[in-house]
Amino acid sequence: xxxxxxxFLVEDGKEVDExxxxxxxxxERQRAVQSLEPPIFLESERNPKCQECGTVDIDxxxxxxxxxxxxxxxxxxxxxxxxxxxxxxxxxxxxxxxAELRDQELMPHLLKANPHKSTFANxxxxxxxxxxxxxxxxxxxxxxxxxxxxxxxxxxxxxxxxKFEEGLRELRRRTRETVWQRRKDEExxxxxxxTEKGANGMGKQVCHECGFTIEVEEF
Amino acid sequence: xxxxxxxFLVEDGKEVDExxxxxxxxxERQRAVQSLEPPIFLESERNPKCQECGTVDIDxxxxxxxxxxxxxxxxxxxxxxxxxxxxxxxxxxxxxxxAELRDQELMPHLLKANPHKSTFANxxxxxxxxxxxxxxxxxxxxxxxxxxxxxxxxxxxxxxxxKFEEGLRELRRRTRETVWQRRKDEExxxxxxxTEKGANGMGKQVCHECGFTIEVEEF
DNA sequence: GCTATTCTAAGACAC
DNA sequence: GCTATTAGAGGGAAC
Numbered sequence: 001x002x003x004x005x006x007x008f009l010v011e012d013g014k015e016v017d018e019x020x021x022x023x024x025x026x027x028e029r030q031r032a033v034q035s036l037e038p039p040i041f042l043e044s045e046r047n048p049k050c051q052e053c054g055t056v057d058i059d060x061x062x063x064x065x066x067x068x069x070x071x072x073x074x075x076x077x078x079x080x081x082x083x084x085x086x087x088x089x090x091x092x093x094x095x096x097x098x099a100e101l102r103d104q105e106l107m108p109h110l111l112k113a114n115p116h117k118s119t120f121a122n123x124x125x126x127x128x129x130x131x132x133x134x135x136x137x138x139x140x141x142x143x144x145x146x147x148x149x150x151x152x153x154x155x156x157x158x159x160x161x162x163k164f165e166e167g168l169r170e171l172r173r174r175t176r177e178t179v180w181q182r183r184k185d186e187e188x189x190x191x192x193x194x195t196e197k198g199a200n201g202m203g204k205q206v207c208h209e210c211g212f213t214i215e216v217e218e219f
Numbered sequence: 220x221x222x223x224x225x226x227f228l229v230e231d232g233k234e235v236d237e238x239x240x241x242x243x244x245x246x247e248r249q250r251a252v253q254s255l256e257p258p259i260f261l262e263s264e265r266n267p268k269c270q271e272c273g274t275v276d277i278d279x280x281x282x283x284x285x286x287x288x289x290x291x292x293x294x295x296x297x298x299x300x301x302x303x304x305x306x307x308x309x310x311x312x313x314x315x316x317x318a319e320l321r322d323q324e325l326m327p328h329l330l331k332a333n334p335h336k337s338t339f340a341n342x343x344x345x346x347x348x349x350x351x352x353x354x355x356x357x358x359x360x361x362x363x364x365x366x367x368x369x370x371x372x373x374x375x376x377x378x379x380x381x382k383f384e385e386g387l388r389e390l391r392r393r394t395r396e397t398v399w400q401r402r403k404d405e406e407x408x409x410x411x412x413x414t415e416k417g418a419n420g421m422g423k424q425v426c427h428e429c430g431f432t433i434e435v436e437e438f
Numbered sequence: 439g440c441t442a443t444t445c446t447a448a449g450a451c452a453c
Numbered sequence: 454g455c456t457a458t459t460a461g462a463g464g465g466a467a468c
Contacts, residue, residue, distance in 0.1 A: 121455045
């Protein structure tokens, strides 16, 4: 419980702004680190070449962050290998976990400002070919991964259906109960008056509400 | 960090004994509560009757704890309805969760001293027919429950197999590596001495270990 | 026999 | 788009 506002709940715009600026700077600093200290170093003094076309004009960011030697042109022409995936996409499409994606050594990733808001947590971008390699090793094969993905989809669908059915059943149950209750409420209960003398000499009782008459032995 | 032993790490038998006694008493107290305040009250002033055979000689514990009217004889003759299950059995056999079993209102249970040790957590005993009713409602039907149980069994088996296969593969990999390493180790590395003058006027170098000789340009 | 811990998954929410 | 939270599941350890 830290509150330095002397008991007042002030939330003036200036303070909020400052807080935002602070957060924004922090995110920026985190991103900057990756440029200063690339996790992968290349020993060779020669100029590295694009592994696709051999040009020396390779993408330095890809080299530093992913240890991947590729030029801009090849990168754009082969998105099935060199496009970037957000962490969320990696989790959804390749069924990787938080822990696996968190580790920079295990799964290199490039930090970018969050497109929604610069104060939000940085976006983490992974190289598709590295993600695929890792995922296929993790799940056994590309097909096994697909199978697991389908399995989870089916599971989810089943759950949704079940919930829906349950809701329906519950609704029916309550409707039935309500109908039953109404019937019970509507069911007429005779309200008989005092015993009178009937035409045949027997006693009779008449319902005040519907006129229904019963014969009774005594009156 | 509570340590009232003045810096010394004493663990004399007397103290341990006292601690045990305290725990034992606590467990006993917990169990006693259920006898004092049965969660279910019966309104009728008449003597309740066994729902199986009609005798008035019903089991009072079953009545108080489970709200179940049954005599000792019937209880023992129909274990498929009246036998008791531990919490662990309920979880394993009927796939109920901790939260569901914890609630005395939802799932009445009888506390008994832990058979392993009286200082251990009390044993929680549930009435089979109540557990079955709840579980079947939860899973949809008796068959659906069985199906889910089989599904989990299969899942577990699959996981175990996968792990085993993985282990085997890993072993093979390491064995191969070891073999490869050994070969590499056994592979002879020539250790040449100083350059001598050869018969043909060229320089020569001889391996100390196997005598293999190479010619060199200069010496 | 039970609980505490760890890991995973998923929907909701704030960032 | 990410993280914090919640709930469930499973294997092992201490009670």
